[in-house]
Amino acid sequence: MKPIQLPLGVRLRDDATFANYYPGANAAALGYVERLCEADAGWTESLIYLWGAEGVGRSHLLQAACLRFEQRGEAVVYLPLGEVVEHGPELLDNLEQCELVCLDDLDAVAGRSDWEEGLFHLFNRLRDSGRRLLLAGTVSPRELPVKLPDLKSRLTLALVFQLHELSDEDKLRALQLRASRRGLQMSDEVGRFILTRGERSMSALFELLERLDQASLQAQRKLTIPFLKETLGW
Numbered sequence: 001m002k003p004i005q006l007p008l009g010v011r012l013r014d015d016a017t018f019a020n021y022y023p024g025a026n027a028a029a030l031g032y033v034e035r036l037c038e039a040d041a042g043w044t045e046s047l048i049y050l051w052g053a054e055g056v057g058r059s060h061l062l063q064a065a066c067l068r069f070e071q072r073g074e075a076v077v078y079l080p081l082g083e084v085v086e087h088g089p090e091l092l093d094n095l096e097q098c099e100l101v102c103l104d105d106l107d108a109v110a111g112r113s114d115w116e117e118g119l120f121h122l123f124n125r126l127r128d129s130g131r132r133l134l135l136a137g138t139v140s141p142r143e144l145p146v147k148l149p150d151l152k153s154r155l156t157l158a159l160v161f162q163l164h165e166l167s168d169e170d171k172l173r174a175l176q177l178r179a180s181r182r183g184l185q186m187s188d189e190v191g192r193f194i195l196t197r198g199e200r201s202m203s204a205l206f207e208l209l210e211r212l213d214q215a216s217l218q219a220q221r222k223l224t225i226p227f228l229k230e231t232l233g234w
Contacts (some may be wrong), residue, residue, distance in 0.1 A: 012078060014172075015206075016063035020181060022166070022174035026057065029161035033061050036132055037068040037100075046132035048108075049136050049155065051140050052163035055201040058136040061163075065134055072209030074099040075206075081115075082108035096125035099132065106137040107144055116148040123137040123154040166202065171195060175205055179223070190223050199234050 023030045029050060036048055050058050061076060067167040069076040073083040082105035084091060089109075095101050101122070109115035126133050137144060140162065165172060172191040179186040198208050215231045216223060228234060 001224055004221040006112060012053060012063045012200070013060075013157045014064055015178075016060045017065045017180075018061075018186045020178060021064060022170060022177050024166040024170035024174070025164045026038040029163055030061065032064055032161065033134065034068075036134065037065050037122060046130075047135075048133075049135040049137070049141055049160045050163055051137050051160070053138060053165065055203055056163040056165055057202070059104055061135055062104055062136055065100060066102055069100045075163065076100045076102070078102045078104065080104040081106060085109055085112075085115070089115045092118045092122045095122060096129045096131055100134065101126060101131065102136075104136045106135050107139055110137075111147055113147065116151050116190060119155060120148060120151045123151070168195060171200070171202065172227055174202065174211060178206060178209055179213075182215060183210070184209075184216065184223055186223050187204055190228065193225050193228060197232075 018030070018034055021030060032048060033050075034045055050061060052058060059080070066076040066078045077095055077098050077100075079091060079102070081103055084106050103119075106116075109119070113234065124134065125131075135155075141158065141160060144155070146152050146155065172188065172195060175191050175194065176186045194205065194208065198205060212223060212228070212231065216227070219227070221227050
């Protein structure tokens with residue numbers, strides 16, 4: 001079954017995979033999301049809510065789950081609600097046809113009665129059809145300004161995980177993991193140089209790594225501190 005296509009320009013990132021995710025303190029969340037993707041996961045394991053600040057990997061894990069289902073040829077949908085809220089809750093219609101529904105930025109629609117009603121009915125349809133639902137937001141379910149009591153009740157059924165920012169050492173290992181999967185060798189010295197000079201969010205660090213990867217390919221040079229200084233003007 002092919003992934004459901006929505007006319008919104010929403011695309012999954014090819015690099016948002018489980019193998020590309022360095023968990024740090026978030027290993028339990030990673031494990032449960034991977035378990036949700038297994039064929040025999042029951043309903044009690046098929047409703048997960050991830051929350052945390054920007055850059056902790058919420059969207060990465062949601063998209064990685066989608067990619068896992070797509071690899072098996074199963075229908076999935078990923079909706080970043082903050083980007084599609086203006087299209088209305090009609091986007092939720094018929095999503096129970098998907099084996100997995102991933103709703104990102106849930107806080108973007110909390111407090112909006114039309115969206116809350118749509119979410120409540122989607123929860124019920126997914127449960128009745130034995131589908132899986134993966135949710136994410138910047139705050140915990142209890143802190144969401146949800147007004148509809150029935151929706152609040154549904155959210156209490158979710159397994160909830162707070163995602164934590166990586167430590168400096170974990171950021172170094174995450175960079176090295178991402179570099180190695182691009183065929184690049186990054187020494188501890190080079191990685192720490194990047195962390196002390198560049199922006200510290202993981203999204204910015206990965207964008208920088210992509211830039212370095214392209215520059216390294218063009219120049220046919222390894223990642224060294226002199227090469228970084230020359231390429232980045234540091």
